[in-house]
Amino acid sequence: MLLPLKVRSVELKNRIVVSPMAQYKAVDGVVGDWHLMHLGARAVGGAALVMVEMTSPTPEGRITPGCPGLWNDEQQAALQRIVAFTHAHSSASMGLQLGHSGPKGSTQLGWHDIDEPLHDGNWPLIAASPVAYGPQNQVPRAMTRADMDATTAAFVASTRRAAAAGFDWLELHCAHGYLLSAFICPLTNQRTDEYGGSLENRCRYPLEVFAAVRAAWPADKPMSVRISAHDWAPGGNTPDDAIAIARLFKAAGCDVIDVSSGQTTRQARPVYGRMYQTPFADRIRNEVDILTMAVGAITEADHANSIIGAGRADLCAVARPHLADPAWTLHEAAKLQTRAIDWPAPYLSGRDQLYREVVRQQSLQPAVPKADPAESA
Numbered sequence: 001m002l003l004p005l006k007v008r009s010v011e012l013k014n015r016i017v018v019s020p021m022a023q024y025k026a027v028d029g030v031v032g033d034w035h036l037m038h039l040g041a042r043a044v045g046g047a048a049l050v051m052v053e054m055t056s057p058t059p060e061g062r063i064t065p066g067c068p069g070l071w072n073d074e075q076q077a078a079l080q081r082i083v084a085f086t087h088a089h090s091s092a093s094m095g096l097q098l099g100h101s102g103p104k105g106s107t108q109l110g111w112h113d114i115d116e117p118l119h120d121g122n123w124p125l126i127a128a129s130p131v132a133y134g135p136q137n138q139v140p141r142a143m144t145r146a147d148m149d150a151t152t153a154a155f156v157a158s159t160r161r162a163a164a165a166g167f168d169w170l171e172l173h174c175a176h177g178y179l180l181s182a183f184i185c186p187l188t189n190q191r192t193d194e195y196g197g198s199l200e201n202r203c204r205y206p207l208e209v210f211a212a213v214r215a216a217w218p219a220d221k222p223m224s225v226r227i228s229a230h231d232w233a234p235g236g237n238t239p240d241d242a243i244a245i246a247r248l249f250k251a252a253g254c255d256v257i258d259v260s261s262g263q264t265t266r267q268a269r270p271v272y273g274r275m276y277q278t279p280f281a282d283r284i285r286n287e288v289d290i291l292t293m294a295v296g297a298i299t300e301a302d303h304a305n306s307i308i309g310a311g312r313a314d315l316c317a318v319a320r321p322h323l324a325d326p327a328w329t330l331h332e333a334a335k336l337q338t339r340a341i342d343w344p345a346p347y348l349s350g351r352d353q354l355y356r357e358v359v360r361q362q363s364l365q366p367a368v369p370k371a372d373p374a375e376s377a
């Protein structure tokens with residue numbers, strides 16, 4: 001997990017990515033001091049790539065009123081401050097996840113009733129088809145050609161702003177039931193035009209957005225696409241479909257498929273477990289021959305090392321463990337007693353004490369477990 005990886009011109013120092021995580025702390029789409037602290041702490045915490053949470057190209061494309069946007073100068077300057085800080089004080093690369101909430105927009109902050117509508121101040125939703133995410137959610141309006149063109153143009157404008165803000169990496173969010181995902185998922189796309197029906201048709205609009213964004217994003221900088229590789233629901237996309245979806249994005253110039261799953265329908269019944277989405281990343285990597293990012297319940301270095309070492313994925317995105325520990329990568333490396341990772345200079349004495357403490361704690365563990373007296377009775 002500590003081996004470098006070069007993607008286009010970006011040299012990632014290792015294989016750990018801070019997965020995008022909504023903080024619900026933006027005001028009018030503008031990130032603030034919370035984000036500087038949150039992203040800054042994780043950038044000095046050892047991961048190679050730090051992804052900013054889903055950021056919307058339009059006000060209506062935000063998931064909640066606390067989600068960031070990138071449609072005006074103030075939002076761009078606020079993100080630029082964070083990128084400048086992390087570039088000045090860490091060796092992490094910075095990524096932005098661009099996404100439009102579509103049918104899952106206008107909902108409450110994550111620690112309130114997640115995915116449920118606001119108590120007041122709801123805004124109208126657009127989607128592939130008029131399919132509500134749940135019984136309480138608004139029925140979205142099916143996008144017209146004009147909606148599609150306007151939304152694509154907004155994605156392109158945000159892409160230019162992301163490049164100007166200095167981001168190294170751009171991810172297009174096509175997972176979790178949001179706008180582009182809702183086109184790909186057959187349960188939420190009921191269109192009868194060339195944007196519905198077959199998998200190729202359902203991917204057509206997300207691919208149009210990808211192509212437009214890719215053309216506006218600097219050619220030497222990488223792009224990833226996050227997909228839901230399994231809808232975990234009858235009639236939904238399966239891991240076989242994910243292979244076809246990945247092939248389409250690869251042909252369009254995508255560098256990395258970020259392989260998530262689910263959250264496209266409330267009927268989903270995912271089977272959780274450690275590294276539970278890695279089999280999908282493994283299949284895509286090895287059948288489609290494209291770099292993949294595994295994500296989901298990767299909680300220790302052993303997981304990441306076995307995923308990378310076995311060729312199941314090229315990168316491991318780690319989300320919740322990074323909420324508990326901003327320096328997850330540094331701390332996992334200490335447990336392995338490897339010095340192949342740099343600590344921030346002001347923290348070096350903390351590093352040295354931690355490495356000694358790990359040795360002391362490991363030496364306290366009995367090499368051979370003591371016999372259980374009950375067994376000899």
Ligand SMILES: Cc1cc2nc3c(=O)[nH]c(=O)nc-3n(C[C@H](O)[C@H](O)[C@H](O)COP(=O)(O)O)c2cc1C
Nearest residue numbers: 019020021022053054295296297298318319320321
């Ligand atoms: C608080 C929180 C916010 C999240 N926000 C996003 C997001 O903005 N975009 C996204 O693609 N995934 C988001 N996710 C999903 C994570 O990126 C990740 O895919 C998921 O938590 C599984 O990884 P983990 O088991 O390491 O937590 C979020 C997860 C959490 C816990």
